[in-house]
Amino acid sequence: MSEAATPRRIWLCADDYGLSPGVNRAIRDLIERSRLNATSVMVVGPATGRDEIGKLRDSVANSPRCAIGLHVTLTAPFRPLTMHFRPADGGMFLPFAKLLRAGLLWRLDPEIIQAELMVQLATFGEMFGRAPDFVDGHQHAQLFPGVREAFLAAVKAAAPGAWVRQGGRHQNLAWRLGSPKAVVLDILSAQFRRRAAQAGIAFNPGFAGAYDFTGRPDFGDLMRQFLDGLPEGGLIMCHPGFVDDTLESLDPLTTQREHEHAFIGGEEFPRLLAANKVTLG
Template sequence: MLPERRPVVLCADDYGLSPGVSRGILALARVKRISATGAMTNIPAFPEAAPALAELSGTVGLGLHLTLTTGEPLGPLPRLAPDGRLPPLGRLLRLALSGGLKAADVRPEIERQLDAFAAAMGRLPDFVDGHQHVHVLPGVRGALLAALSVRGWRGWLRDPGDTLGAIRARPQARKAFVVAGLGLGFGPAVRRAGFSANRGFSGFSDFAEGEGFAEAFEASFRALGPAPVVMCHPGEIDEALRALDPVVASRPLELAYLGSGRFGDFLEREGLRLVPGPDLAPHAHSPRPM
């Protein structure tokens, strides 16, 4: 009898950011080399890319990649976007960490992005996370949980934290520690609100082009938590991407690697099975060394 394969969610962020990013994610989803993707519903490229994504419903997890730092809001947002442009991450962080970000500043845009997802997909998302992890920030997390609660939503939210030992075992530990710190208390808050969250999170990258990418990505699967999510950012480069996001050079590297025989062999060797959502059963898996 073959041993049970370890379930892990491999989630491609940023669907809809540009046509090239969406094409790359769709290509990987169709050959089962990713198992979930989060959509940026406020970006102009999303409506055209949405029908192809809707066709994958039921085969990969489809989520909202809540966006408060890129592009334009879907409606008026006087405090955060007085000029019609969402703020850079630094400004949003300063507001959130100083206590200056109120639920009323962000909830209208959360509602609009949820509505846009539902209109395009015909249903609410399977999960919600955030571009640059904004969904865990003070002032945002409460507004998000409230917006989901009133809709009777029953999906899961992405908790970007992990244990100290797991973070230390992987690349980009410093970045992972910072994000985990910003998200302290998020998982418990999610569960108090009646929702589920993953337990174990990785996939942090320096977003640089160069040798050693495959090894670094594979190291993201070290010390997986009991219900793990690994994020990735594959895609093709196009002018729309260059105009909106500084993460460019690494995306085609991720796309090529995830579609490669090497990645397929890695999944087989490590006994991993890509699944649309985290395994939320009460049993726990032990971290596996690499």
């Protein structure tokens, strides 16, 4: 096979394991059918009991290509694992917009954040008996100013062999796609990549998967765009799930999760990967 025809190996990572039983079940289903090769676990989520973690461990044991990471969580409606965490809102983390604003205004205390992240990393270790393969962040909080420094320091200390997720597209494709969310991630990721490289921490060379969930777009069309130009080792995030009461009480992204699960688990997805010379390696 010529070099030009060699399939690109990418990561397809399902975020939010632990958010709800329905999300967990959808992720395990796709792992067991080799339609995912990574998932990140939200250790502060309500569906991270021994049974749910045991089922994930079993699914991954039968799918050795699948990596398990920590989905660092620092935004509401979830609660910190450390006492006296600040800033907080009614005992919960700040909402996404308030956390981002505090970061941009340099009003976050990296030491307090790092302490929380060390506990989340330790909790992952207790659940799985090892450090995570990679570390990413719920709602991309790991990229925020004031968070990224603490995030990288915690990973370096507690999971030095892990790689981390950056959210920049390869060759600035976010600008061509015209997605405001992707453009913001590109901007925030530039500094994150520089700091990760300085710390000697590996990261994914390209990223895709950001889109406006509220518009309920066709996920198959989006996946075609995500694959365009994604380099070897690049990462596509996804959010498959089945809607249940727990999910509806915690997250606005509901029925779109079922659309993502249906496409990734359907017959068209493997053909799309093959047509783009991509494999989940």
